[in-house]
Amino acid sequence: MKRRHFLGLLGAAGVSLTTGVSAKAASGADVAGMPNVGGVLFDASRCIGCRKCEAACNKVNDLPQPAKPFDDLTVMDTARRTDAASYTVVNKYQPKPGENPVFRKIQCNHCMEPACASACFVKAFKKTETGAVVYDASVCVGCRYCMVACPFNIPAYEYHKALAPRVMKCTLCHPRLLEGKLPGCVEACPKEALQFGKRRELINIAWDRVTASPDKYVQHVYGEHEMGGTSWLYIAPKPSFSAIGMDEHLGTTSAPELTSGALAAVPAVAGIWPVLLTGIYAISKRKDKIAEDEKKAAVEAAIAKASADAEAKLAEELSKAEVAGKRRIEVEVKKALEAAAKEQEGGEDA
Amino acid sequence: MSTEHAKNGSLITPFNIVAGIILAAGVVVTIMRFTMGLGSVTNLSDNNPWGIWIGFDLLCGVALAAGGYTTSAACYIFGFKRFHAAVRPAILTAFLGYALVVFALNYDVGRPWRLPYPIFYQQGTTSILFEVGLCVFIYLTVLFLEYLPAAMEWKGGFDKYRGILVKLTMVLTIFGVILSTLHQSSLGALYLIVPSKLHPLWYTPYLPVMFFMSSMFAGLSMVVFEGTLSHKYFHHKMDEDYNANYLDLQFAFAKGAAWIMAGYLAMKLLGLSMDNRWAYLFTGYGAWWLLEVVGFVVLPCYCYAVGYRDRNIGLVRLAAPWTVIGIMLNRFDVSLIAFNWQLPSAERYFPSLGEIIISLFVVTIGIIAFKFIVTRMPIFYAHPAYKDSSH
Ligand code: SF4
Ligand code: SF4
Ligand code: SF4
Numbered sequence: 061m062k063r064r065h066f067l068g069l070l071g072a073a074g075v076s077l078t079t080g081v082s083a084k085a086a087s088g089a090d091v092a093g094m095p096n097v098g099g100v101l102f103d104a105s106r107c108i109g110c111r112k113c114e115a116a117c118n119k120v121n122d123l124p125q126p127a128k129p130f131d132d133l134t135v136m137d138t139a140r141r142t143d144a145a146s147y148t149v150v151n152k153y154q155p156k157p158g159e160n161p162v163f164r165k166i167q168c169n170h171c172m173e174p175a176c177a178s179a180c181f182v183k184a185f186k187k188t189e190t191g192a193v194v195y196d197a198s199v200c201v202g203c204r205y206c207m208v209a210c211p212f213n214i215p216a217y218e219y220h221k222a223l224a225p226r227v228m229k230c231t232l233c234h235p236r237l238l239e240g241k242l243p244g245c246v247e248a249c250p251k252e253a254l255q256f257g258k259r260r261e262l263i264n265i266a267w268d269r270v271t272a273s274p275d276k277y278v279q280h281v282y283g284e285h286e287m288g289g290t291s292w293l294y295i296a297p298k299p300s301f302s303a304i305g306m307d308e309h310l311g312t313t314s315a316p317e318l319t320s321g322a323l324a325a326v327p328a329v330a331g332i333w334p335v336l337l338t339g340i341y342a343i344s345k346r347k348d349k350i351a352e353d354e355k356k357a358a359v360e361a362a363i364a365k366a367s368a369d370a371e372a373k374l375a376e377e378l379s380k381a382e383v384a385g386k387r388r389i390e391v392e393v394k395k396a397l398e399a400a401a402k403e404q405e406g407g408e409d410a
Numbered sequence: 411m412s413t414e415h416a417k418n419g420s421l422i423t424p425f426n427i428v429a430g431i432i433l434a435a436g437v438v439v440t441i442m443r444f445t446m447g448l449g450s451v452t453n454l455s456d457n458n459p460w461g462i463w464i465g466f467d468l469l470c471g472v473a474l475a476a477g478g479y480t481t482s483a484a485c486y487i488f489g490f491k492r493f494h495a496a497v498r499p500a501i502l503t504a505f506l507g508y509a510l511v512v513f514a515l516n517y518d519v520g521r522p523w524r525l526p527y528p529i530f531y532q533q534g535t536t537s538i539l540f541e542v543g544l545c546v547f548i549y550l551t552v553l554f555l556e557y558l559p560a561a562m563e564w565k566g567g568f569d570k571y572r573g574i575l576v577k578l579t580m581v582l583t584i585f586g587v588i589l590s591t592l593h594q595s596s597l598g599a600l601y602l603i604v605p606s607k608l609h610p611l612w613y614t615p616y617l618p619v620m621f622f623m624s625s626m627f628a629g630l631s632m633v634v635f636e637g638t639l640s641h642k643y644f645h646h647k648m649d650e651d652y653n654a655n656y657l658d659l660q661f662a663f664a665k666g667a668a669w670i671m672a673g674y675l676a677m678k679l680l681g682l683s684m685d686n687r688w689a690y691l692f693t694g695y696g697a698w699w700l701l702e703v704v705g706f707v708v709l710p711c712y713c714y715a716v717g718y719r720d721r722n723i724g725l726v727r728l729a730a731p732w733t734v735i736g737i738m739l740n741r742f743d744v745s746l747i748a749f750n751w752q753l754p755s756a757e758r759y760f761p762s763l764g765e766i767i768i769s770l771f772v773v774t775i776g777i778i779a780f781k782f783i784v785t786r787m788p789i790f791y792a793h794p795a796y797k798d799s800s801h
Contacts, residue, residue, distance in 0.1 A: 142456070144456075178536045179539065179603055180534045182532045203518075203520075208460055217456060218520075219447055220447045221447050225448070318605065321602075323541070333584070333587060
């Protein structure tokens with residue numbers, strides 16, 4: 061009965077038993093079944109840093125007005141990141157001295173297998189068919205593991221709300237997409253630096269542009285494979301993506317893959333430990349009994365001899381005894397002698 | 411409030427004064443936290459979403475509470491019966507430790523009343539944090555059940571229930587080991603998802619194994635350390651059985667810790683050579699890594715080994731708090747110091763006064779609860795009415 065009880069409880073603990081298998085499913089590898097997933101291509105060589113996308117994003121998402129207006133371009137003198145009041149920011153970079161600056165827009169990249177979604181312990185994030193990774197504030201606990209996990213440092217938090225703080229990030233204008241509209245930022249861009257479309261097609265467009273002007277562009281489409289691929293794709297003028305503040309060392313392993321090994325170990329641990337531990341317990345119990353019997357005999361013998369050469373004599377006698385088990389008995393005898401000696405000492409002290 | 415004070419006839423003891431100040435400050439910060447939000451009392455930011463409430467309260471708290479499963483496993487499963495007297499203090503410490511971890515989490519998460527959501531409402535099974543949460547939740551329950559007999563003996567009149575719980579000892583112990591293996595290692599696994607944020611000297615696929623191994627010697631060290639302290643302050647509460655065995659226990663645990671630390675060290679080096687990360691050793695972070703590994707693993711391990719060999723209890727008692735500090739250093743490194751290492755220094759995190767106060771607040775509550783319980787309940791001694799029972 062104990063055993064069954066035990067396995068039943070384990071079953072409860074083992075909601076996670078299934079996770080090794082489903083690690084991908086929940087966090088978006090069903091994207092394989094989303095061939096038409098949407099995305100945006102950002103071409104840094106076309107961006108002029110006008111901040112029109114920032115303004116549009118602020119408007120369509122009803123975000124609070126910033127301290128400095130959106131036509132104030134001096135804010136770009138310092139690097140910024142997204143925060144609870146801005147889902148997107150444009151930063152200015154100077155890759156080569158003397159040449160024109162390059163601008164880059166930052167927002168959630170809407171990963172194909174999002175780290176934020178795979179990290180969230182209440183499934184508050186979901187990759188959708190439109191390409192958007194959407195967030196559901198009604199279940200969010202506010203643990204902020206999504207923020208820890210995101211390799212692009214995107215999700216921001218409402219640190220100054222006492223009761224209902226939310227995680228804030230670009231939604232890819234999911235509600236607008238469902239209405240058949242373009243994302244606010246894409247619609248507002250005067251230079252077509254932003255282009256919305258099906259991710260597959262955007263990748264082709266990006267490669268066409270990049271290979272057509274090998275002198276101008278870095279020969280890489282950022283987001284095609286980074287962290288398992290993202291819906292937001294980037295191409296950039298030379299020399300490099302890191303020159304415009306993008307991490308080029310992220311690798312192509314998706315976030316769920318990074319943790320799937322550890323999750324897959326859960327059933328193994330939950331399955332093997334009880335068997336192993338019960339075994340060890342059984343052995344130690346048996347050993348206890350044997351040791352106790354032997355100890356009893358040995359202590360009696362030792363007390364009978366009660367002399368310094370007891371050990372040697374015992375060993376002699378023992379050697380006459382069966383060869384099998386001899387070593388173990390020796391060890392036990394030694395232990396017992398020590399115990400006896402200690403007892404004696406203790407007695408003297410007292 | 412405890413017996414010693416009754417003797418002095420005064421509540422004004424140094425301990426009470428310090429504890430009182432911390433508690434009062436804690437209440438103030440608590441009010442601020444829950445009326446003005448996390449931003450009003452912490453230095454957390456969008457780039458540093460986790461501070462010492464995770465790095466210290468959760469990661470260190472859980473690691474240092476590992477004495478519960480290590481001691482009960484040693485006693486009940488591995489058959490070191492003579493350490494029986496050490497089980498109750500260890501279980502009590504673990505229970506209080508985990509209860510405080512959960513308590514502290516209420517400060518850190520944005521909407522604490524939703525903490526049961528991941529378990530009862532919508533399970534994010536792909537999340538390592540889900541595994542941590544579930545295990546901690548179940549293990550806290552297990553620890554409570556393991557602790558309960560002591561409380562029942564104290565109150566009296568629960569013999570029937572106590573009997574049932576005592577019969578369940580073996581099952582609960584095995585459960586404790588499974589759950590501990592899982593969540594101790596998952597705390598390390600939490601960081602598997604951030605290879606780009608955690609410094610390569612600390613990021614390794616072995617993180618879960620390393621966290622588990624280090625939790626074992628953390629637990630053993632805490633039992634030794636705490637045993638020494640308790641012996642000093644609660645000596646009058648301890649019975650012969652406890653006193654007769656506690657030296658033996660400290661030596662046995664020293665031996666165990668030394669072996670596991672040696673294995674842990676081997677894993678650390680293996681991690682380095684696997685991805686050939688030796689070059690990092692010659693950077694600033696490398697020096698820090700060496701400090702952690704040589705200063706707080708190799709040296710205390712050596713102390714433990716020599717202390718055990720020469721039966722030198724002084725060395726063992728030195729190694730224990732030393733190892734404990736080393737574990738804390740390691741957890742801080744992974745969660746705070748080597749985390750976000752590529753951010754410019756202006757954007758790095760340092761805890762605010764408010765965060766430190768809450769962490770002290772939590773520790774103080776723990777010490778007070780421990781004092782309260784051990785001065786009343788049969789923790790360091792067997793209750794006279796249940797002397798012959800095996801639990
Ligand atoms: S960029 Fe970050 S927040 Fe956006 S989907 Fe990817 S992991 Fe999530
Ligand atoms: S903060 Fe919210 S959305 Fe982010 S991981 Fe935690 S529960 Fe999920
Ligand atoms: S897609 Fe929408 S939410 Fe995202 S940056 Fe553009 S306007 Fe903002």
